[in-house]
Amino acid sequence: MKGSKEHVHRMLDGDPAASAELSPDQTEELATYAKALRGLETARVSVPPGFTERVMAVLPESIDVPWGERIRSLWPGQGRWVIPAVAGAMATVLCAFGVPLITGGTNRPVEVTFELHAPDARSVELIGSFNGWRRGEAALQGPDATGHWSVTVPLDPGRHEYLFVIDDRQMVPDPSASLYRPDGFGRTNAVIDI
Amino acid sequence: MNTASDASLVAQCLDGRREGYAELVRRYQGPVFGLAYRMTRSHEDAEDLAQETFIQAYRKLQSYDTAYPFRAWVLRICANRAKNRFRSTDRRRRAEEAHVEIHPPDAGAMEPDLVALDEAIARIPQMLRIPLVLKHVEGLPYEEIAQVLGIGISAAKMRVKRGRDELVRLLHPESGRVTQ
Numbered sequence: 001m002k003g004s005k006e007h008v009h010r011m012l013d014g015d016p017a018a019s020a021e022l023s024p025d026q027t028e029e030l031a032t033y034a035k036a037l038r039g040l041e042t043a044r045v046s047v048p049p050g051f052t053e054r055v056m057a058v059l060p061e062s063i064d065v066p067w068g069e070r071i072r073s074l075w076p077g078q079g080r081w082v083i084p085a086v087a088g089a090m091a092t093v094l095c096a097f098g099v100p101l102i103t104g105g106t107n108r109p110v111e112v113t114f115e116l117h118a119p120d121a122r123s124v125e126l127i128g129s130f131n132g133w134r135r136g137e138a139a140l141q142g143p144d145a146t147g148h149w150s151v152t153v154p155l156d157p158g159r160h161e162y163l164f165v166i167d168d169r170q171m172v173p174d175p176s177a178s179l180y181r182p183d184g185f186g187r188t189n190a191v192i193d194i
Numbered sequence: 195m196n197t198a199s200d201a202s203l204v205a206q207c208l209d210g211r212r213e214g215y216a217e218l219v220r221r222y223q224g225p226v227f228g229l230a231y232r233m234t235r236s237h238e239d240a241e242d243l244a245q246e247t248f249i250q251a252y253r254k255l256q257s258y259d260t261a262y263p264f265r266a267w268v269l270r271i272c273a274n275r276a277k278n279r280f281r282s283t284d285r286r287r288r289a290e291e292a293h294v295e296i297h298p299p300d301a302g303a304m305e306p307d308l309v310a311l312d313e314a315i316a317r318i319p320q321m322l323r324i325p326l327v328l329k330h331v332e333g334l335p336y337e338e339i340a341q342v343l344g345i346g347i348s349a350a351k352m353r354v355k356r357g358r359d360e361l362v363r364l365l366h367p368e369s370g371r372v373t374q
Contacts, residue, residue: 047227
């Protein structure tokens with residue numbers, strides 16, 4: 001029966017060779033199929049009037065651009081690569097050299113002037129955490145006409161503690177400091193934040 | 195009558211001239227609506243499905259490969275949308291299971307033979323119904339049917355054959371000779 005159906009299907013597909021040896025049963029079967037398919041062919045439905053206009057009325061404004069196309073469009077076209085390339089090179093140079101310059105600027109030492117009013121002193125010296133509390137490195141100049149001593153030293157950014165040594169024997173914290181901190185040995189250091 | 199090729203009409207659309215798309219809709223609304231009707235069995239749903247098909251096709255026009263027939267491409271969109279509709283609702287089961295009685299909404303206006311035919315088509319599984327309709331209602335060649343379904347030509351031929359067998363079996367259940 002399968003072989004006979006094959007003939008029928010070949011006939012329905014328009015193969016005239018398949019009709020050569022059709023048995024009466026196969027001819028009857030072919031008629032049954034042909035009738036069903038004729039019915040199918042006449043069962044075509046018609047499109048409602050105005051369909052095209054209704055589609056056009058609700059059509060989106062734009063056509064989607066596929067993702068592959070979008071990514072390709074980001075790549076500069078022929079002859080249009082110079083500006084993006086130069087911009088990229090400049091950005092690279094800025095990152096390589098500019099960032100260390102910018103961040104390095106904040107770590108540079110700052111010149112700070114210390115002053116003490118001591119009109120009767122013979123010498124005044126500055127010692128502190130910034131120089132390991134060593135003597136003989138930062139002598140204040142003075143006194144001036146108003147009795148003030150002063151020295152300017154470079155200090156790294158951060159917190160420093162310091163004292164003045166008057167006449168090589170008396171250590172006093174800066175009376176004009178904004179912050180003080182006990183040193184743990186009964187003295188008080190002046191504190192400066194840079 | 196517009197004699198421009200499908201490819202040139204698509205190019206017009208991509209160039210921003212929408213009137214080219216109106217011509218494409220006019221050309222292929224028949225097969226698209228026909229397939230949509232055979233999948234939904236309702237003129238209203240078929241119009242919705244056909245309209246959605248043409249809107250999606252317009253959106254995706256950039257991805258259309260002009261090496262293939264536009265008709266096959268748009269029918270493929272329609273078939274896929276129809277499958278998705280059935281997947282997302284219970285209607286697929288109702289339409290495909292032979293145990294459920296199916297009556298077309300406008301059965302009263304149809305000839306008795308046509309009602310039987312309509313019901314028989316609706317009972318054919320979707321996988322066979324689409325190629326059968328494309329072949330014997332819309333008159334597509336096997337090559338185009340294969341493109342619509344995304345399968346090989348021999349597989350398309352096999353599905354059409356099985357669809358025919360199923361149609362005849364449903365129309366003539368008493369006939370043992372045509373029953374597989």
